[in-house]
Amino acid sequence: MQLDLYINTLGKHLKSCFDFPVQKIGIDAGFTCPNRDGTLGRGGCTFCNNASFHDQSLRKAGIDSQLNAGREKLRANNYMAYFQAYTNTYAESEVLRQLYQEALQDPDMVGLCVGTRPDCLPDATLELLAEFKAMGYEVWLELGLQTSHNHTLDLINRGHHFDAYVDAVKRAKALGLQVCAHLILGLPGETAADCHTTLDRIVEVGVDGIKLHPLMVVRGSLMAKQYAAGELTVMDEDDYIALAAEMIQRTPINVVYHRIAAQARRPTLIAPEWCSSGRGTSSKIAKVLAVSGVQGSKLGGFTKI
Secondary structure: OOHHHOOOEHHHHHHHHHOOOOEEEEEOOOOOOOOOEOOOOEOOOOOOOHHHOOOHHHHHOOHHHHHHHHHHHHOOOOEEEEEOOOOOOOOOHHHHHHHHHHHHOOOOEEEEEEEEOOOOOOHHHHHHHHHHHHOOOEEEEEEEEEOOOHHHHHHOOOOOOHHHHHHHHHHHHHOOOEEEEEEEEOOOOOOHHHHHHHHHHHHHHOOOEEEEEEOOEEOOOHHHHHHHOOOOOOOOHHHHHHHHHHHHHOOOOOOEEEEOOOOOOOOOEEEOHHHHOHHHHHHHHHHHHHHHOOOOOOOOOOOOO
């Protein structure tokens, strides 16, 4: 089903900005993470293995080669450069400037998406992103939050608390930057009510976009060991669909949904089995929304999508 009918999707948002379709091309610029290299910790978050969703061979290719490969695959006319793998602000601002400029030098590039952690955003980096916005580029700052609950953040070895996210968002919004929050549903010990609380908190702080993901157990992560030992369970698809749909219905319609499901690369994915195909789950969520109400429909002052 067409998600745009029920959700304020990124594709719909970009088309309203540019009057033509825009595709994102993922880039691996060779960054690492302070939660892996010892700055904050070792081993990273307990759920993390970047190879589950990202082709690690890209790390050997330059930015230009990665963009060309993305064009061949997507075959669109206009693109956004998506710095995706690991922490894409984890360098001095002048190094970041060179990398971002390299990706944007092609006239087909109309925007920049930067995925990072909320505790890796010095003012100089935010000001750099604001410079690109002032040049007319569509700029999105994607912050890996996962949950607003500090006890869960500690449990998954995230290395920061919710106050770091609040601080990053306030400073980013003061510069006019668009912020997208990544949330994981089904984290250990969290209930549907906990997920709704996280949604309420990020909306209150101020958020422009959201990515929803189910918790996935992937090889090479600490959670893989926990799952094998019977210490961890994952959501079934029906429960995820119901929770995601309700959260979408409780999200203001001006918030852009960048993603409402996800899939992991095989053979890295261990569980849940249904996460081997994210598109089917998205369509099932759309069907629920078509029957029970679209984005924002469970909020007062709802206006049709």
